[in-house]
């Protein structure tokens with residue numbers, strides 16, 4: 517008795533199912549999703565990224581940021597000009613980095629710089645040590661670099677220097693300063709100047725011009 521009922525139910529469902537599939541056969545190259553529950557949730561009313569958008573001359577939904585926009589936690593553009601070595605020397609930053617960010621600076625250094633400058637910052641990176649790279653990378657523990665102004669280091673990373681290429685496309689402004697903070701910290705422990713880029717708290721902070729206090733920007737943790 518039970519089995520018979522089951523059979524009937526399954527039979528009815530299958531007929532319905534085939535019926536629905538059949539209705540769908542010829543419509544719009546099988547792309548019709550059939551019935552949609554809550555269509556105004558299924559079909560977004562907002563313009564999706566990369567979709568056609570009649571509101572803009574180029575018909576694109578994805579827009580560039582407004583010119584001059586600065587991401588949260590970032591500094592104003594630096595306006596340095598390549599070759600202006602006088603400006604390099606006085607150029608500085610408002611960023612102050614906490615311990616996590618100092619670790620991040622070290623991590624970035626080991627990824628991008630250590631191959632030449634060496635994990636010990638002594639210019640003996642594996643690429644140079646192998647003899648395949650002819651130019652001696654800066655030895656940051658050498659007297660020649662111990663007191664190098666950080667703005668000059670920044671310019672080196674941004675524009676490159678002789679045989680060293682620019683790292684501007686790999687590291688954003690904040691990351692460049694994180695790496696430099698790591699170099700400066702290490703230098704301060706090896707006879708260089710006192711370290712000034714550290715802070716107890718804060719991520720992506722800046723100095724408030726009126727109060728001269730460090731203000732932490734609310735940004736995500738940089739992993």
Ligand code: HEC
Nearest residue numbers: 628629632651652653654669672673677678679680683695
């Ligand atoms: C492919 C090898 C190589 C890599 C990778 C590299 N450098 Fe260099 N770097 C050099 C060489 C070579 C010099 C020496 C340039 C000169 O004075 O002729 C140099 C010089 C420098 C200087 C001194 C600039 C000056 O004004 O004298 C700084 C600062 C520096 N590098 C930082 C970095 C940082 C930070 C990174 C990682 C983001 C990095 N370098 C990655 C090869 C490299």
